[in-house]
Amino acid sequence: MKIQQNYKLTTVSATANNNYLWDKLKKRAMSVQELEKIFQHKVDQEIKIEPKDWMPDAYRKTLVRQISQHAHSEIVGMLPEGNWISRAPSLKRKAILLAKVQDEAGHGLYLYSAVETLGTTRNQTIEDLHSGKAKYSSIFNYPTLTWADIGAIGWLVDGAAILNQVMLCRASYGPYARAMVRICKEESFHQRQGFEILLVLSKGSPEQRAMCQDAINRWWWPSLMMFGPKDGESTHSDQSMTWKIKRKSNDELRQQFVDMIVEQAKILNVTLPDPALKWNAERGHYDFGEIDWVEFWNVVKGNGPCNKQRLEARRKAWTEGAWVRDAAAAHAEKRKARQQDKAA
Amino acid sequence: MNQTLINYVLHLADNTLILSQRNSEWCGHGPVLEQDIAITNISLDLIGQARSLYQYAATLQGGNVTEDTLAYLRDERAFKNCLLTELPNGDWGQTILRQFFFSTYQHLLYEKLLNSKDETLAAIAEKSLKEVTYHVRWSSEWVIRLGDGTEESHQRIAKALKELWSYTGEFFIPADYETATANEGTGVEIAALQQPWLNKIQDVLQEATLPMPEAKTYMHTGGKTGIHTENLGYILAEMQHLQRSYPGVEW
Ligand SMILES: [Fe+2]
Ligand SMILES: [Fe+2]
Numbered sequence: 001m002k003i004q005q006n007y008k009l010t011t012v013s014a015t016a017n018n019n020y021l022w023d024k025l026k027k028r029a030m031s032v033q034e035l036e037k038i039f040q041h042k043v044d045q046e047i048k049i050e051p052k053d054w055m056p057d058a059y060r061k062t063l064v065r066q067i068s069q070h071a072h073s074e075i076v077g078m079l080p081e082g083n084w085i086s087r088a089p090s091l092k093r094k095a096i097l098l099a100k101v102q103d104e105a106g107h108g109l110y111l112y113s114a115v116e117t118l119g120t121t122r123n124q125t126i127e128d129l130h131s132g133k134a135k136y137s138s139i140f141n142y143p144t145l146t147w148a149d150i151g152a153i154g155w156l157v158d159g160a161a162i163l164n165q166v167m168l169c170r171a172s173y174g175p176y177a178r179a180m181v182r183i184c185k186e187e188s189f190h191q192r193q194g195f196e197i198l199l200v201l202s203k204g205s206p207e208q209r210a211m212c213q214d215a216i217n218r219w220w221w222p223s224l225m226m227f228g229p230k231d232g233e234s235t236h237s238d239q240s241m242t243w244k245i246k247r248k249s250n251d252e253l254r255q256q257f258v259d260m261i262v263e264q265a266k267i268l269n270v271t272l273p274d275p276a277l278k279w280n281a282e283r284g285h286y287d288f289g290e291i292d293w294v295e296f297w298n299v300v301k302g303n304g305p306c307n308k309q310r311l312e313a314r315r316k317a318w319t320e321g322a323w324v325r326d327a328a329a330a331h332a333e334k335r336k337a338r339q340q341d342k343a344a
Numbered sequence: 345m346n347q348t349l350i351n352y353v354l355h356l357a358d359n360t361l362i363l364s365q366r367n368s369e370w371c372g373h374g375p376v377l378e379q380d381i382a383i384t385n386i387s388l389d390l391i392g393q394a395r396s397l398y399q400y401a402a403t404l405q406g407g408n409v410t411e412d413t414l415a416y417l418r419d420e421r422a423f424k425n426c427l428l429t430e431l432p433n434g435d436w437g438q439t440i441l442r443q444f445f446f447s448t449y450q451h452l453l454y455e456k457l458l459n460s461k462d463e464t465l466a467a468i469a470e471k472s473l474k475e476v477t478y479h480v481r482w483s484s485e486w487v488i489r490l491g492d493g494t495e496e497s498h499q500r501i502a503k504a505l506k507e508l509w510s511y512t513g514e515f516f517i518p519a520d521y522e523t524a525t526a527n528e529g530t531g532v533e534i535a536a537l538q539q540p541w542l543n544k545i546q547d548v549l550q551e552a553t554l555p556m557p558e559a560k561t562y563m564h565t566g567g568k569t570g571i572h573t574e575n576l577g578y579i580l581a582e583m584q585h586l587q588r589s590y591p592g593v594e595w
Binding site for chain 2: 075078079082085086087089090091092093094095098099101102105106108109112147197200203204205207208313316317320321322323324325326327328329330331334
């Protein structure tokens with residue numbers, strides 16, 4: 001907050017101020033329809049929308065909702081995997097997992113910053129998560145029961161996330177797209193480490209192979225659910241496509257995921273728990289069975305196996321960290337005052 | 345096989361692994377995102393150091409010994425870490441102070457280890473020193489922040505000081521393998537580090553407006569020779585669970 005105020009003070013020079021007023025006048029003279037036309041034209045021309053550009057309120061709202069939901073998913077997503085850091089079965093695996101979960105914290109940071117460019121502070125965004133107003137990806141409401149789950153999450157969950165995120169690297173909103181480019185660079189390492197965990201298990205003892213197959217059986221369907229409701233039942237999809245926030249439909253992305261995973265599963269020598277899974281030569285894609293939408297909506301509505309625990313853990317970290325954040329702020333204030341005293 | 349040197353290397357490795365394990369409990373639960381990342385980073389640095397040291401101990405021992413058999417298949421009584429590293433995290437103040445005490449000690453130790461006749465140890469110290477320099481800076485800044493911050497933070501860090509102080513003396517009381525390696529020129533004469541350590545601690549505590557504890561406090565010892573607090577058993581039970589449950593497989 002403080003930084004932003006200083007920034008304003010130093011940048012509003014006389015000429016900047018004139019330009020700003022001129023812009024404002026020009027904008028007032030333009031009707032909303034005209035502004036919207038210019039905006040959509042930019043989007044169609046693949047010109048990125050930047051924080052200071054005019055944008056429709058609904059576009060801003062959609063972005064805040066989507067990016068903050070995405071940020072929360074990164075942060076809540078640290079919990080199921082963090083659950084196995086202390087028990088990782090080798091020093092190498094422990095180090096890799098720590099680095100991976102730490103990456104997710106970094107992703108959360110980039111995304112909270114992107115939300116801030118739209119005028120919503122990080123604290124506000126975080127409070128919306130804690131109050132239950134904001135959502136996060138339902139996948140993280142499933143428990144990590146065995147070490148193989150850490151492999152399955154990397155392979156399937158990060159794998160699904162990557163497809164979505166690669167698409168978002170071209171999102172029309174500049175700060176979001178740029179955050180996604182940074183994130184995508186790290187995500188491929190995430191999927192690879194997950195696949196590698198499973199690959200070792202798949203070549204291991206009978207118990208390890210069973211552990212591997214069991215984890216895949218449990219994470220397969222929830223991973224397919226990550227792409228959201230079917231096209232046509234997804235409330236925000238069409239508008240997001242026109243605004244080029246999204247460029248592929250839920251079902252397109254889901255199909256892409258299935259096609260990719262089926263091939264990789266062959267290398268792991270595992271099965272996917274769907275009897276309807278079959279190559280369709282005519283379509284050039286794999287057919288697959290119907291998602292259990294009752295379960296999907298149940299987890300979205302808060303009845304998943306870990307919804308309560310995940311939110312509790314986040315709230316607890318935040319509440320118990322309050323005195324630390326306060327102390328840091330108080331110390332910074334005192335320091336500043338002391339420095340000003342010295343200067344005076 | 346030089347058992348003394350092996351014990352010394354294991355002692356250094358156990359310190360870093362156990363503290364890394366403790367710090368990693370914060371991952372995903374930190375007070376603010378930036379600090380969640382910072383404490384995880386320290387955890388990562390420490391496990392990196394532990395791996396280099398265990399790998400070295402494994403080559404010294406030969407046979408089928410690996411970094412993982414050393415970390416995962418030894419029992420409580422074989423671990424040689426200082427007691428401070430295994431204490432519970434407590435609140436952020438306690439974690440910070442533990443880190444500050446440890447990193448300051450480790451920094452002095454590694455500076456001396458640079459001159460070790462053992463080239464591998466000297467190289468590990470050199471590589472680690474950059475990281476440890478950062479750990480000292482980060483943790484001392486936090487001690488100052490909490491001491492100087494609010495009434496509550498001051499009280500909390502003062503309480504941590506009371507709780508942790510009696511575990512710091514152990515650093516400077518040499519175990520047999522420390523004395524022997526110091527005499528050989530491979531290890532470090534640890535008692536000589538106590539005064540510089542106290543000086544650094546005093547400087548930072550002063551800036552944090554915290555009182556320097558009594559020099560003559562009773563100090564807990566035993567970790568270096570495998571007599572631990574009850575905490576270590578639980579740490580190992582959790583950490584070693586998979587290796588113990590599924591012996592002899594790859595992960
Ligand atoms: Fe991520
Ligand atoms: Fe990821």
